[in-house]
Amino acid sequence: RKEVEQxxxxxxxxxxxxxxxxxxxxxxxxxxxxxYRQDCRKEPKLLMSVYSSGNEDGRFTAQLNRASQYIxxxxxxxxxxxxxxxxxxxxxxxxxxxxxxxxTTLQVKP
Amino acid sequence: xxxVSQDPRHKITKRGQxxxxxxxxxxxxxxxxxxxxxxxxxxxxxxxxxxEAQLEKxxxxxxxxxxxxxxxxxxxxxxxxxxxxxxxxxxCASRSGTGYEQYFGPGTRLTVT
Numbered sequence: 001r002k003e004v005e006q007x008x009x010x011x012x013x014x015x016x017x018x019x020x021x022x023x024x025x026x027x028x029x030x031x032x033x034x035x036y037r038q039d040c041r042k043e044p045k046l047l048m049s050v051y052s053s054g055n056e057d058g059r060f061t062a063q064l065n066r067a068s069q070y071i072x073x074x075x076x077x078x079x080x081x082x083x084x085x086x087x088x089x090x091x092x093x094x095x096x097x098x099x100x101x102x103x104t105t106l107q108v109k110p
Numbered sequence: 111x112x113x114v115s116q117d118p119r120h121k122i123t124k125r126g127q128x129x130x131x132x133x134x135x136x137x138x139x140x141x142x143x144x145x146x147x148x149x150x151x152x153x154x155x156x157x158x159x160x161x162e163a164q165l166e167k168x169x170x171x172x173x174x175x176x177x178x179x180x181x182x183x184x185x186x187x188x189x190x191x192x193x194x195x196x197x198x199x200x201x202c203a204s205r206s207g208t209g210y211e212q213y214f215g216p217g218t219r220l221t222v223t
Contacts (some may be wrong), residue, residue: 008150032210043201043214044153087152096141096166098212100152 006101023071023088031093038085078108114215122221130188131218135204143203
């Protein structure tokens with residue numbers, strides 16, 4: 001079983017749609033959680049951190065459920081520029097490494 | 111440009127040859143990471159340095175792979191006797207001692223023929 005699991009998609013949605021991505025992780029000792037965005041043939045870039053209380057950054061909302069070991073990302077009012085791969089990322093405690101999911105591909109269409 | 115830089119950006123080599131990649135982290139970032147990414151997958155951790163000390167190595171890092179960060183600034187990743195399965199994007203990232211975000215470089219795309 002992969003340490004971080006995501007539905008690879010692709011998710012094809014029209015502009016203006018709301019789309020949600022989910023992710024599960026297996027290591028209950030995980031300490032920090034992130035969503036990274038990766039454009040085609042580019043490096044990953046941090047989109048947002050994920051906190052247990054939930055956090056919002058503009059059109060993006062991230063949620064963490066530690067009991068279920070589940071992370072989500074909600075994108076409201078999708079834009080064409082949101083088209084990318086969204087990587088769910090977990091950092092276990094006592095380690096410097098990040099563990100990435102496979103990524104979920106989003107394609108926003110006009 | 112003050113971001114993470116990697117050189118070369120692309121490398122094509124024949125099976126059995128040795129290759130070396132370089133990463134220059136963001137200035138004053140004391141933590142440096144190497145990851146490998148294949149098509150359709152997320153990056154996989156290879157190794158991690160704090161200053162010049164190599165603190166973690168993945169099981170993915172076979173004895174053909176070696177990484178160094180001799181002066182705690184730039185790092186090199188060497189692959190000896192390359193195999194076709196080594197074809198991937200090799201990503202470097204750096205982080206400050208106080209921050210949590212890892213900043214990634216543009217990567218070196220390796221093709222082993």
